[in-house]
Amino acid sequence: MAMDTTLQIRMSSELKAQVEELYHSLGTSFAEAVRIFAQQSLREGGMPFRPTLKTWDELTAQEISAKLLSSEADLTEGRVYSQEALDRRMKERFTVGNAATV
DSSP, rough: OOOOOOOOOOOOHHHHEEEEEEEHHSSSHHHHHHHHHHHHHHTEEEEESSSSSOGGGGGGGHHOOOOHHHHOOOOTTTOOOOOHHHHHHHHHSSSSSSSOOO
């Protein structure tokens, strides 16, 4: 799939610098993260995560338990990858010109 369009967004320079540093430390770029977000949005048919205004410290004991149970279910059902496997999968799927999604 050719990359033939440009997306421009406005944000504070401080936010941009922080997020670029974050993705650089993860071995990718902010632009690539936006492309991944777009691909995952299509795959999920919406946002690829549940937006929330609460921080971890603001969650109730019940909300924390629900999140932990969900994580446990992911582990039990094999929906977990090692970092090496995930890196390999991401590289294969998001190489320029590869239209596949994760």
